[in-house]
Amino acid sequence: MSPIVYAIPVFLFTVLVEGWILSRRGAYDLRDALSSLNLGILSQLTGAGAKLLSLGVYAIVYESARIATWPQGSLMAALAALVLYDFCYYWAHRMGHEVAVLWAAHVVHHSSECFNLSTALRQTSSGVVLSWVFYLPMAMLGVPPTTFVVVGLIDLLYQYWVHTELVGRLGWIDRVLVTPSNHRVHHGQNDYCLDRNYGGILIIWDRLFGTFVDERPGETIIYGVRKPLHAYNPIWGNLHVYADLIGESVRTQGLKDKLAVWFGPPGGGGRAGTPWSPATFARYGVETSIALRRYVIAQYAIGNLALVAFLVQLGAMGRFEALAWGVFIASSLLTQGGLLEGAAWARAAETVRLALFAAVALAPRVMGVALVTPWRIAWVIVSAASLAVLWRMRAGPKVLLRASEPAT
Numbered sequence: 213m214s215p216i217v218y219a220i221p222v223f224l225f226t227v228l229v230e231g232w233i234l235s236r237r238g239a240y241d242l243r244d245a246l247s248s249l250n251l252g253i254l255s256q257l258t259g260a261g262a263k264l265l266s267l268g269v270y271a272i273v274y275e276s277a278r279i280a281t282w283p284q285g286s287l288m289a290a291l292a293a294l295v296l297y298d299f300c301y302y303w304a305h306r307m308g309h310e311v312a313v314l315w316a317a318h319v320v321h322h323s324s325e326c327f328n329l330s331t332a333l334r335q336t337s338s339g340v341v342l343s344w345v346f347y348l349p350m351a352m353l354g355v356p357p358t359t360f361v362v363v364g365l366i367d368l369l370y371q372y373w374v375h376t377e378l379v380g381r382l383g384w385i386d387r388v389l390v391t392p393s394n395h396r397v398h399h400g401q402n403d404y405c406l407d408r409n410y411g412g413i414l415i416i417w418d419r420l421f422g423t424f425v426d427e428r429p430g431e432t433i434i435y436g437v438r439k440p441l442h443a444y445n446p447i448w449g450n451l452h453v454y455a456d457l458i459g460e461s462v463r464t465q466g467l468k469d470k471l472a473v474w475f476g477p478p479g480g481g482g483r484a485g486t487p488w489s490p491a492t493f494a495r496y497g498v499e500t501s502i503a504l505r506r507y508v509i510a511q512y513a514i515g516n517l518a519l520v521a522f523l524v525q526l527g528a529m530g531r532f533e534a535l536a537w538g539v540f541i542a543s544s545l546l547t548q549g550g551l552l553e554g555a556a557w558a559r560a561a562e563t564v565r566l567a568l569f570a571a572v573a574l575a576p577r578v579m580g581v582a583l584v585t586p587w588r589i590a591w592v593i594v595s596a597a598s599l600a601v602l603w604r605m606r607a608g609p610k611v612l613l614r615a616s617e618p619a620t
């Protein structure tokens with residue numbers, strides 16, 4: 213079972229507290245946060261299978277090609293492994309910005325035009341397909357797979373807290389560790405922010421390899437990418453740069469140039485390369501009713517419970533049921549994205565999804581568990597109540613918000 217399951221309550225509690233503080237200041241975009249959280253659910257869903265695959269490759273390299281064997285259970289060895297992992301992470305992350313096909317995966321983390329704890333959970337669903345290559349030196353150096361998994365998790369969890377504007381500058385710490393100050397720069401699209409501060413735990417790597425820049429106190433950071441996503445759809449959020457690359461490589465003549473589209477630096481779809489000015493920047497936002505936002509929050513909570521149940525019960529389910537649940541949870545993220553965008557198809561699709569959800573309550577076993585009757589009744593009531601709320605809501609018109617405008 214993914215250890216992330218244990219971190220989910222901490223993530224949600226802290227996202228809520230930060231969201232409450234920022235909302236009181238009129239500086240929280242709930243739709244963006246929900247979109248980020250849904251992208252996080254999707255990445256956990258796809259990661260459940262893909263991580264096993266990449267870990268399998270790591271274990272094979274460790275067993276067959278390692279040049280040394282690291283001691284197990286030694287604190288010093290674990291610390292050294294953490295530093296080594298962080299070094300590999302720096303390069304994986306840097307290549308994620310400098311190589312187009314890797315950027316197509318990593319862009320998900322950067323497509324929010326806000327910067328808060330929910331942004332940390334906005335993770336790619338396709339990154340694991342290629343990023344494992346950067347960690348194979350650890351397997352060859354003999355870091356055991358269990359140590360690799362633990363230090364990888366520590367590195368990932370550390371990066372959560374740095375996604376906030378509530379923590380200011382921290383003096384010398386900003387020049388040693390990755391901190392909110394230097395990570396804000398990493399998410400900025402201002403000229404001085406582009407392709408800077410790639411570190412995971414240590415920012416020292418950036419200072420060593422020439423990619424460090426300090427936050428400029430007098431210059432407001434504008435977050436996001438220069439070719440904006442302008443969507444809440446989590447599937448499109450994962451695919452839009454791949455679609456650009458396919459289009460670009462079809463238009464490009466000659467194999468060498470076609471390969472350059474994929475393996476060269478990101479072009480117009482990258483963070484640089486698109487004409488941009490802070491004066492003309494308009495932050496994406498769709499006007500939504502309070503009822504709709506509440507509805508999506510409620511469905512997000514149900515989706516999160518379904519994800520936790522999915523991750524806990526993965527071993528108890530057959531392959532077909534696991535796949536069906538994966539598709540079902542992903543489809544709920546898609547319809548919620550559509551509802552937030554005010555898409556014409558979203559209400560009908562959500563209706564079908566809720567009807568299917570209600571029908572699942574009749575199945576003899578759900579995720580490997582035989583449900584008792586009160587649970588089945590509650591399940592149907594939740595589905596019916598969701599349906600009733602869904603059809604009482606009015607759809608909101610689509611508008612773009614200015615960066616200076618407080619989001620609601």
Ligand SMILES: [Zn+2]
Nearest residue numbers: 305309318321
């Ligand atoms: Zn990045």
Ligand SMILES: [Zn+2]
Nearest residue numbers: 321332375395
């Ligand atoms: Zn980040």
